[in-house]
Amino acid sequence: MGHHQLDSLDEQILRLIAGNARIPFLEVARACNVSGAAIHQRIQKLVNLGILKGSEFIIDPGKIGYETCAYVGLFLKNPERSDEVIEGLKGIPEVVECHVTTGQYDLFTKIYARNNYHLMSIIHDKLQPLGLSRSETIISFRETIKRQMPIERLSDDDDDDELDDESMDNVDENLD
Numbered sequence: 001m002g003h004h005q006l007d008s009l010d011e012q013i014l015r016l017i018a019g020n021a022r023i024p025f026l027e028v029a030r031a032c033n034v035s036g037a038a039i040h041q042r043i044q045k046l047v048n049l050g051i052l053k054g055s056e057f058i059i060d061p062g063k064i065g066y067e068t069c070a071y072v073g074l075f076l077k078n079p080e081r082s083d084e085v086i087e088g089l090k091g092i093p094e095v096v097e098c099h100v101t102t103g104q105y106d107l108f109t110k111i112y113a114r115n116n117y118h119l120m121s122i123i124h125d126k127l128q129p130l131g132l133s134r135s136e137t138i139i140s141f142r143e144t145i146k147r148q149m150p151i152e153r154l155s156d157d158d159d160d161d162e163l164d165d166e167s168m169d170n171v172d173e174n175l176d
Contacts (some may be wrong), residue, residue: 004049009034011151013042014051018148021055066094066112068119069140073105079135082106088130094122105136 006014010030016023025043027066031038046052061069076085082100089109097110113119114140123135 004051006051009038010015010042010046010051013039013046014151017043017052017055018151037136061112065114068115069143070111070113070119071140072109072123073109073136073137073138074107074109075104075133075135076106077131079106081131085130089127093128094126117173127176 023040028041099108101108
């Protein structure tokens with residue numbers, strides 16, 4: 001899983017679209033002092049490289065009735081069957097993330113449930129049959145930080161122009 005070399009234009013584009021995925025490409029082009037076609041080409045390149053993984057609308061789980069967010073560490077009876085367990089987890093819509101981690105858990109999941117009773121039912125009726133020896137649950141009271149990775153100076157192009165504060169202010173004014 002290597003990383004890709006980005007130049008300063010790529011970084012400028014990423015900063016702008018990470019801040020607002022719906023920003024028009026022409027606004028990005030103006031802020032970066034390049035053509036709209038150049039922005040389209042760069043965005044496509046970033047998608048093809050797997051750096052950008054699409055754009056999406058984010059659903060607020062609480063607004064649609066999923067009031068409990070929990071992180072559940074899974075201990076498997078047979079850790080060598082983790083691939084099968086992961087496939088089973090993919091069939092449980094309330095499981096929104098699953099990570100293979102170091103430490104005490106074989107798998108670490110993020111689950112949304114309507115309430116604590118629903119969470120208990122997901123753990124007992126859907127997770128346990130997958131082959132767990134046990135699980136540990138941490139309930140999140142609220143999310144306080146959620147953000148994209150910062151796009152800091154990653155390129156070696158010290159001669160390229162960077163997006164300055166004035167350009168960012170112009171983009172912010174145009175978005176208002």
